[in-house]
Amino acid sequence: MGEAVAILTIQILNTLLYCSVLFLIAAGLSLIFGVMRIVNMAHGSLYAVGAYVTAWLVGRGVALGAPLGWLFLLLPVGALSVALIGMVIEPLLLRPFYRRAEEYQLLVTFGLLQILEDLMRLIWGGTPLSADTLMDALPILHIGGFYYPAYNLLVIAIGAVAALTLWVVIYNTKFGVLLRATSQDRRMASALGLNVGLVYVLAFGIGCFMAGLGGAIVVPTQAAVLGMGIDALVIAFVVVVIGGLGSLKGALVGAVIVSIVRTAGIQFFPEFELAALYVIATLVLLVRPTGLFGTA
Amino acid sequence: MKASIIPLQDRSLLKPAVVSIAILFVLVLLPNFANTYQTQLVTYGLIAAIAAIGFNLLLGYTGLLSFGHSAYFGIGAYAVAFTVQNLGSHSMEFYILVGIPVVAIMSGLFGYICVRHTRIFFGILTLALSQVVYSLALKLYWVTGGSDGLRVPRPTLMLGLLSFSGAHGFEQFITSYYYYVLVIFVVAVSVMWVIVHSPFGKALQAIRDNEVRARFLGLRIRQFRWISFLLSGTFTGLAGILWVPLNGLTTPDVLYWTFSGEIVFTTLLGGFRNFTGPIVGGIVFTYLRTYAVATTEYWQLLLGVVLVTLVLLLPTGIVGALSRAAERLNERRR
Numbered sequence: 001m002g003e004a005v006a007i008l009t010i011q012i013l014n015t016l017l018y019c020s021v022l023f024l025i026a027a028g029l030s031l032i033f034g035v036m037r038i039v040n041m042a043h044g045s046l047y048a049v050g051a052y053v054t055a056w057l058v059g060r061g062v063a064l065g066a067p068l069g070w071l072f073l074l075l076p077v078g079a080l081s082v083a084l085i086g087m088v089i090e091p092l093l094l095r096p097f098y099r100r101a102e103e104y105q106l107l108v109t110f111g112l113l114q115i116l117e118d119l120m121r122l123i124w125g126g127t128p129l130s131a132d133t134l135m136d137a138l139p140i141l142h143i144g145g146f147y148y149p150a151y152n153l154l155v156i157a158i159g160a161v162a163a164l165t166l167w168v169v170i171y172n173t174k175f176g177v178l179l180r181a182t183s184q185d186r187r188m189a190s191a192l193g194l195n196v197g198l199v200y201v202l203a204f205g206i207g208c209f210m211a212g213l214g215g216a217i218v219v220p221t222q223a224a225v226l227g228m229g230i231d232a233l234v235i236a237f238v239v240v241v242i243g244g245l246g247s248l249k250g251a252l253v254g255a256v257i258v259s260i261v262r263t264a265g266i267q268f269f270p271e272f273e274l275a276a277l278y279v280i281a282t283l284v285l286l287v288r289p290t291g292l293f294g295t296a
Numbered sequence: 297m298k299a300s301i302i303p304l305q306d307r308s309l310l311k312p313a314v315v316s317i318a319i320l321f322v323l324v325l326l327p328n329f330a331n332t333y334q335t336q337l338v339t340y341g342l343i344a345a346i347a348a349i350g351f352n353l354l355l356g357y358t359g360l361l362s363f364g365h366s367a368y369f370g371i372g373a374y375a376v377a378f379t380v381q382n383l384g385s386h387s388m389e390f391y392i393l394v395g396i397p398v399v400a401i402m403s404g405l406f407g408y409i410c411v412r413h414t415r416i417f418f419g420i421l422t423l424a425l426s427q428v429v430y431s432l433a434l435k436l437y438w439v440t441g442g443s444d445g446l447r448v449p450r451p452t453l454m455l456g457l458l459s460f461s462g463a464h465g466f467e468q469f470i471t472s473y474y475y476y477v478l479v480i481f482v483v484a485v486s487v488m489w490v491i492v493h494s495p496f497g498k499a500l501q502a503i504r505d506n507e508v509r510a511r512f513l514g515l516r517i518r519q520f521r522w523i524s525f526l527l528s529g530t531f532t533g534l535a536g537i538l539w540v541p542l543n544g545l546t547t548p549d550v551l552y553w554t555f556s557g558e559i560v561f562t563t564l565l566g567g568f569r570n571f572t573g574p575i576v577g578g579i580v581f582t583y584l585r586t587y588a589v590a591t592t593e594y595w596q597l598l599l600g601v602v603l604v605t606l607v608l609l610l611p612t613g614i615v616g617a618l619s620r621a622a623e624r625l626n627e628r629r630r
Contacts, residue, residue, distance in 0.1 A: 039416060041557075096608065102416055103361045107564060108607045110557045114600030122594055234427055234553060241420055274431030278424045285424070286409065289417050 006144025011263055017152045017221070019259035020159020024214030025232055026239035027166060027251040028207035034246030035183045035203040038094060039102075041109040044233025045116035046082050046208050050215025051224040052120055054078030055129040058220075068137045075134075075158075075216045082212025083205045090204035091197070113230070121226055134220035155217045162213060163252060166206075170248060179203055183246070238281040244291025253292060323478055327471045336542070337586060338579070339474045342481045343539045345578030348563045349488050349571075350531025355560075356568040357492055358524045359504030360414060364422030365559045367406065367429045368529040370551035372399045372536025374433065377446035377546050386459075388451040388476065388541065395537040396530065403529020404522075411521040414507075423553050430551040445547030448540045477538055484531060485575065491527065492571065500524050532559070561603055567613025576615050 029043045057074045093112060097105045138150040170176040182189045182199045190196045215224075239258050243250025258277060265273030284291060327335050347369055354360045375398040376391045385391070410421045433440045440446065450469050452459040453476055460469035491497050503510040503517050511517055540546050549555065558581075565584075566577025584602065588595035610617050 039419075093604065100611075102419075103355070103560075103564075104607050104611060106361065106363070106419065107560065108604055110560070111600045111603035111607065113557075114596045114603065116600075118594045118597035118600065122597065230554060234423070237420060237423065241424065245416075271435040272432075274435065275428045278428040278431065281424045282409065282421060282428070285417060285421050286412060289413055 002144050006146050009143055010146055010148060011267070013148065013152060013156070015259045015263045016156045016159075018262060019255045020156050020162075021214045021218045022235065022239055022259060023159055023252055023255035024162055024210045024217075026236045026243070026255055027163070027248060028210035028214075029236050030240045030243070030246055030248065030251045031166075031210070032204055032207040033240070035179060036094070036098065036200055038098070038105050039109070039245075040207070041106060041233065042089075042112040042116055043109075043207070043211055044229035044231070044236060045113050045120075046086065046229070047211040047215040047232050048120060048224065048229030049085065049116060050078050050082045050212030051219040051228065052124050052129055052215075053081050053212075054216040055131040055219045055224045056124065058131040058133055059129070062133050068133070071134060071137070076213070078216035078219075079209050079213035082215070083209035086208025087201050087205040089208075090201050094204070095197075095200070113233075117226070117229065124224070126226060128223040128225045129219075130223040131220045132223075149221075151220060155221065158213070158217050162210065166210070166248065169206075175202075235277065238277050241281045241291060242284045244293040247291065247293040250291050250293035320482065327474055332467050332470050335474050336470050337582060339470070339477050339542060340539075340586075341579035341582035342477050343535050343542070343578075344562055344582050345575040346481055346484050346538065347532045347535035347559055348566065348574030348578045349485065350528045350533075350535065351559050352563050352568050352574040353488065353491065353500075353524055353531070354528040355563060356570075356573070357497060357504065358500045358521055358528075360411075360521065360525075361419050361560070362410075362422040362525075362528075363419045363553060363556050363560065364406075364410075364424075364426030365529070365532050366551050366553060366555035367422075367426035368399055368403050368533040369536035369539070369555070369559070370426075370429065370433070370546070370548075371402050372533035373540040373546040373550055374440065374446070375399065375533075376537050376540045377448050380448050381446065386449065386451050387455060388453050389455055391451060391541070392534075392537055396534065399533025399536070400526060400530045403533065404526045407522050407525030407529060411518055411525055423556070426551065426553055426556060430548055430553070433548040433551050440548070443548060445545050445549075447545050449544070451541045473542060477542075480534070480538065484534065488531065489571065496520070496523070561599070564603075564613055565606060567616035569612055570615050570619070573613050573615040577613065580614065 025043065025047050028046075029040060032038060032040050032043070054074060054077075057078060058071055061071050061074060089112065093108060094105075097108055135149055135151040138154065141148045141150050141153075170179060178189070178194060178199055179202075181192075182194065182196055182203075186196055189199075235258065239254035240251060241254075242257055243252070243254030257280070261276055261280065262273060265276055269276070323338075326338060330338070347365070350368075351362065351365050354362050372395050375395040379385055379391055379394050383390075383394075406422070406425050409425065410418055413421055434443060437443075450460050450465070453472055458472055460466070460472070492500075499510070499515050499520055502513070503515060503520055507517060536550065539550075562577045562581040563574045564577070565581050566575065567573030585595070585599065588598045592598060606613070612620065
């Protein structure tokens with residue numbers, strides 16, 4: 001009996017772990033769509049960049065003999081570097097496309113995806129980049145006779161804090177008001193004297209920061225590998241389709257649903273786990289094309 | 297009034313007819329002066345062109361951007377592989393005979409679901425459905441071979457009259473298969489030309505340009521889109537059927553969504569606002585990709601840069617840019 005409870009606890013923790021990373025990626029994707037009406041196909045790759053940069057920084061830190069506690073500060077640094085990349089990409093590459101047809105927006109971000117994927121291979125090579133020093137730095141917990149790394153709890157906590165912070169920023173600050181105003185009516189916001197260009201850069205930066213943070217906190221639990229961004233993107237698509245493109249609440253609920261299906265799938269129907277996710281996304285699109293919480 | 301229209305139409309048809317016959321002439325003679333490798337490459341190019349004209353019926357003529365056309369290409373390829381595995385046949389005609397209905401049924405089924413939406417939701421739906429097929433091909437390894445894929449041996453052509461084994465089997469196969477694909481390519485392009493110039497094709501363009509007006513004219517929009525989807529998927533599936541014996545192997549990679557992206561890229565490279573664009577795109581993309589892969593390990597980076605530059609500077613593609621340049625020349629001459 002005790003064993004069953006322990007297994008259940010671990011499965012719930014795994015679901016939450018997966019959920020917080022997925023939420024970070026999907027919330028960024030959704031935020032960017034909500035403000036700029038652009039579906040960023042390179043979003044998954046930005047998540048992967050976050051993972052690679054963090055793993056590389058941790059590797060350098062260990063080589064230089066930095067104290068373990070300080071290494072944890074590299075997690076936000078990895079996320080910030082992705083935000084900076086995003087703030088360069090938006091005005092340079094995406095801005096010319098807001099007035100153009102959706103096809104071109106999708107294609108330019110697809111091109112960006114190809115460029116980022118190969119740049120990662122160029123810089124960090126084909127071998128996985130690990131940052132498990134961070135995971136080993138924290139103790140291993142005992143849950144009813146099973147071992148569970150405490151680092152996973154940290155990931156869950158960071159995911160929860162990030163969700164809360166984003167919520168507060170969007171719904172309770174002046175910047176959030178500007179963001180929502182731009183999202184609802186770009187022209188009117190611009191006519192009222194709002195610097196729409198700046199809002200776009202910041203919104204894209206925040207979206208990229210979320211993706212980068214997702215990559216940064218996940219990399220100690222697995223490793224940075226090529227193609228992780230492409231896989232993450234389609235799952236993030238499923239999340240935002242279920243929750244509704246452009247909705248923060250939707251990204252959260254979508255991430256919870258996808259994580260539960262995923263954990264249950266790995267346990268009970270491993271062959272159909274991925275297919276089940278896409279089938280659910282398809283069904284939601286058919287019944288409620290705007291997703292559970294979308295308005296677009 | 298009517299008399300003045302007809303010669304104009306004749307003249308506008310004459311030029312493309314002459315050009316396409318000239319190109320066809322060169323293509324027929326190609327194996328005489330090109331080596332086996334080049335012939336094989338052009339064959340891949342023709343197959344990519346068939347996939348792209350199929351895709352462009354949806355994008356260029358119906359105004360729907362599918363990000364899941366890898367599904368139909370891959371279903372075509374896997375249909376052939378299953379035929380080899382389970383029915384033990386080696387006849388190319390039999391592959392096509394089995395493959396086309398399978399692809400048509402699957403694209404009809406998926407299309408029925410997808411045409412309920414347009415714009416970005418249509419794109420995501422097609423992507424999600426293609427990912428269902430991909431993940432099944434990857435996970436049901438006892439049927440599909442998983443990530444190793446399934447092998448497809450060299451088939452016999454013309455009801456078994458031409459079979460290829462022995463010392464020069466490969467060279468002979470490439471030359472014969474080139475002509476085989478060329479004939480199917482000509483048939484496919486002609487059929488597509490008839491489709492887009494038929495009343496049905498005109499109706500699709502009307503729906504693309506103004507959905508509301510088309511509905512006022514009494515067109516059943518969803519049904520037209522559905523048939524367009526079915527035809528589009530079937531053409532792309534035909535390309536998959538033709539591709540797999542040449543490649544000798546099919547893996548889940550041709551079902552993954554990035555491959556759909558390549559089909560979109562191909563079409564945009566040539567230009568999706570005209571009929572010949574996807575054909576040019578198919579051949580140019582095949583060469584571009586092959587040489588990018590041969591020259592650098594980071595070919596994807598190169599292709600990405602080309603794609604971004606293309607979208608920024610040449611949104612109408614190669615054919616669109618060329619025809620605009622030709623128009624300007626004509627204006628200056630006047």
